Amino acid sequence: MGSITLTEINFRLGWPNPGLLPVDLIKEASQIALSQSENFTRESLLQYGPDDGYVLLREKIAGWLTSFYAPERAITQERLCITGGASQNLSCVLQSFTEPSVTQFIWMVAPTYFCACRVFDDAGFAGRLRAVPEDDEGIDIGYLAEQLERCASQEQIPKDSMKTFRTWSKFYRHVIYTVPTFANPSGRIMSLARREALVRLARKHDALIVSDDVYDMLQWDCHASKEFKLRKTACQSRFVDIDAHLDGGPIDDFGNSMSNGTFSKIMGPGLRTGWAEGTPKFAWGLSQTGSTRSGGCASQFGAAILAQLIDTSLPSYLHTVLQPTYARRYYKLISAIKEYLLPLGVAVSPPDKSGMAGGYYVWLQLPDHVKVQQVVQLASEQNLLLHPGSMFLVEADLSKCQQSFLNGVRVCFVWADEDLLIEGVERLAVIVRALSVDTIPTLAL
Ligand SMILES: Cc1ncc(COP(=O)(O)O)c(C=O)c1O
Known part of the structure; x- marks a missing residue:
C-alpha cells in the first residue's frame, strides 16, 4: 500500500x-507586563511569587469565570490558586489531599484521559484506579454508588500513614476524576442531574471530585448555521459551583470538589499556566503543597502575561x-x-x-x-x-x-x-x- x-x-x-x-498577542502582553510598574515591579514578575499565585491574575480569573459560569455567588480570588497547568496541579492535589493509607480508590470516568493514570500511579495509587462507565448523560451514578457502598461496608485494615497530617489540608477517602464538559475522549457533556447526584455521593463517601474543566470555553452550537452564534456563558454548571450551593452548600470547609482549569487549550500549552478553584480553605491548602511552598507559586511570569491578556484580548x-x-x-x-x-x-x-x-x-x-x-x-x-x-x-x-x-x-x-x-x-x-x-x-x- x-x-x-x-x-x-x-x-x-x-x-x-x-x-x-496567539503568538503576537502573547508577545505584546509580555512587553506590556514587563513595562508596568503598578502593583508589581517588573522585576517581581521574574521573581518567586506568592504561594497561591500572582494576585492580579487571580482577580482577573475570578471576574472572567464569574461572567462565564454565572454562579449563584460571584467567584472570589480566595477560591483560586494559580497552577502550572491541569496536570501539574493534579499532582499537587494528590500530594496535599490524599494519603495512600486513607484514600482507598481513584474512580475514573471511562473512557478516560489516559495521561491522568500516570499521575495517580506516581502518587502511590498504582493498582487502585477504578473505572466507572459513562453514558450519554455522563457518569453512571448507580454503578459508582454501589461500588462506594461496597467499600464502606468492607472493614479497613489500618496501614501506616506515610504523610504528616497538616491543619491546612485533609485526606479524602476517595477521589473521583472526571472531564465533565466536552470530555476527553468522548466529547460528552455530563447532565446537571448527574452532577448534582455526584456531589451528593461524594459528600456521603468523603470523596473529592477532581474535575478537569479544561475545554469548557471552546463551545458552539451542535448544528451549523449561516452565521456563527456566539454564546458567552457556559452550557453547564461546574461541580464547584454546584457544591457551593447545593443543599445549603459544602458540608465542611474543604468541600468535595475542585475545578482544574488551564490556559493550555486556549492560549498555548507552552505557557503551562492554569488555575484551581475550590473552597477558600481548599485553595489555600493546595497552595501549601511542598513544591509550591518552595519559593512560591508556579508560572509567575506566565501569570503576568495572562493577567494582561484577560484584560485585553483573551x-x-x-x-x-x-x-x-x-x-x-x-x-x-x-x-x-x-x-x-x-x-x-x-x-x-x-x-x-x-x-x-x-x-x-x-x-x-x-x-x-x-x-x-x-x-x-x-x-x-x-x-x-x-x-x-x-x-x-x-x-x-x-x-x-x-x-x-x-x-x-x-x-x-x-x-x-x-x-x-x-x-x-x-x-x-x-x-x-x-x-x-x-x-x-x-x-x-
Ligand atoms: C482532560 C485533560 N486534562 C488535562 C490536560 C493537560 O492540561 P495541562 O496542559 O494544563 O497540563 C489535557 C490535555 O490534553 C486534557 O485533555
Missing part, C-alpha cells in the same frame, strides 16, 4: 492547532477566532462522518440535549464486525493516525465495565490541517468498508 505518497493526517494528537497559537480571541474556527472544523468533520461513515454502521455520539458541542474530540464507535486494531493499523499505513479505544482504559481495572468503548476511536479535529479533515474521514471510510466485506482488504484510495 502506497503510504509514502499520502500526506499525514493526525487525528491522534490532542494539541492546539499551531496556526491558532475573551475576544476566544469569541472571534477560536470558537468559530474550531466550530467550522467540527461541522466539516461531522458532516463528513454523516456522509461517509454512518452508512457503514459507524456511530457517533448524538448531539447533547443542551444543543452545544465543543472541545477537541469526537468519538466514533465501529460496528462489531470491524475490529478497531485492524482499522488503526491499516489507517497508519495510510498515514492516518488514530487512537483506539484501548488507549482510554483505566489502567489495571479488570472489570467488564470497560468493554463497551474498546471498539471505538477518538478523533481530534483540532490539530490536523482543516483542509484534510474530510479526506481523513474518507480514508477511514475506505478502510471500514474494506474490512466490512473482506478480512484482507485491498485498499483503493
